[in-house]
Amino acid sequence: MSETNPVAMLEQTARRKMHEALDAERNKDYETAIDKYKRAMEALEEIIRNYPEHPMVKIYKKTINELNLRLKYLENKASQPIGETVSDEVRVEIKGDINDSLPDFVLKEKPSITFDDIAGLDEAKRAIKEAIIYPIKRPDLFPLGWPRGILLYGPPGTGKTMLAAAVANEINGEFIYLDAANIMSKWLGEGEKNVKKVFDYARNKSKNGIPVIVFIDELDALLGVHTNEVGGEVRVRNQFLKEMDGLQDKSITLHVYVIGATNKPWALDEPFIRRFQKRIYVPLPNKEARLKLLSMLTSKIKIDEGVNFDQLSEMLEGYSGSDIKDIVQDAYMIAVREYFESDGKSETVRPININDFNEAIKQRRPSVNKEMLKLYESWTERFKAI
The missing domain is CATH 1.20.58.80 (Phosphotransferase system, lactose/cellobiose-type IIA subunit)
Incomplete structure (x- = not known):
């Protein structure tokens, strides 16, 4: 395992x-x-x-x-x-005016991350620019409208949340983070009302010239196929569907975008999939992305001159971006551990060498197996829309 x-x-x-x-x-x-x-x-x-x-x-x-x-x-x-x-x-309960009030499970805070902070994923970045950034800059060039729903799917730890957060910076807009599990588990009695409130808030902001990204994490928990549902869950999903359909009105030029992320796209209810006109696979990092990620992650620590990043990136094939970050941290911790166990004989932490990376890799296997990757590839063949 x-x-x-x-x-x-x-x-x-x-x-x-x-x-x-x-x-x-x-x-x-x-x-x-x-x-x-x-x-x-x-x-x-x-x-x-x-x-x-x-x-x-x-x-x-x-x-x-x-x-x-x-x-x-x-x-x-x-x-x-x-x-x-x-x-x-x-x-x-939710009190206050729609202009300054959101349901308490919403995190409304603009992230600091940008596209430059994300290694690789060039195809996903391009699709997002075409669907969101270009229409905001020049809506007159899109007489046929533009996508308002974007689905990011792929293995865990590949940067789906980071991509969505970076968009808010690229468009100088507002970022609303929703955790679908929170909506379904904590707000069964008021879920549909709060979903409506989120979209009312977003539309109001957009009318005042502020683009809004509504990001829904763990989307399959909200729009997935479930058994033993209670009425509240059905109403929440129906309200979400209603709000998504409302965003597709070609006569309205409001810049409100819904970005959903899921590690389990095959769990999504098919009638909802088409509401996301762009369905973008966010894969494991390729060699080029792994090289850039290693460079970014090691920029603040000392690396031995004998470490060959090209060779190291080859060794990390099959690892997610999150996995690679953990491996770099593990390798660095080996040197830190030696520093604290040296009884003060060393003044600084020594540079990280290839043996440290080898040991870290030996102790940490990829979090995504080949069987899971085949599931993503199969789903992509059926539903990809980039």
Whole structure:
């Protein structure tokens, strides 16, 4: 079984626990739901504690805050006698004007990342420029309209979220981050209302001349094929479909774009796939991208002159961008460990050599196996639209 990087593993744990909590809520097993949400929070807190520089830390903190609110709601509900309603004090409600208010599960903060910070993915960057950046700069050149929905799919750790975040900088627009799992698990009673509020907010901003990117992570949780659905989930998806259809109106030139990301495109409900006119495969990095990524990742640490990046990039074939970052960190940590174990005999951390990289690679296998890659290739043959 292939290993995965620690952050991806902890993210997966958090999402799994949130889905388990949702199942418990459906069955009115509030004690179990509370326990599962706490386990999800613990996984996110471990990421923040061990990887404070991770670009998604702010999102993890926001999710933890929202989970805390959900716990208060459930703890109060669990303590209520059967038939009584939950106190309004612990209900999570949206107040304020549409101009300055968004549902609390939304992270509205412009990322600092740009296309230059992303190694490779030239085909994906080109498709995004043609679908979003060019129409914003010269809408008069697009009399037939332009895509408003873009699906980014591919293995985990390949840069889908980074691509979406970079677009907001390229267009000097606003970036709204939605986690589909949050929508489905925490807002079953108000999900469709909050989806509408997000799009109302985005349209209002666009009317005032500000392009808006609505990014939906883990899209399959929102638009996937599910069993044992409850009515709230169906209403959320129907509301999302309604909002997506509204963006396609050729008579409206608002610059509101929906970018969805998924590691499991085959789980998407087919009627929704066509709402994303651009469906872009974000693959594992090729050799050129691996070379650039190694250069970027090692720019702030000392590397031994004997390290051949060309040879190293060959050794890293099959690894995701996230995997490669972890390998560089692991190799560097070998030298750091030696520094702390040297009893002060060395003043600085020695340069990283090829043996360090060899050891790091030996201890970390690719997080994506060949069978999974075949699934992506098969889905691409059916649905790719770039």
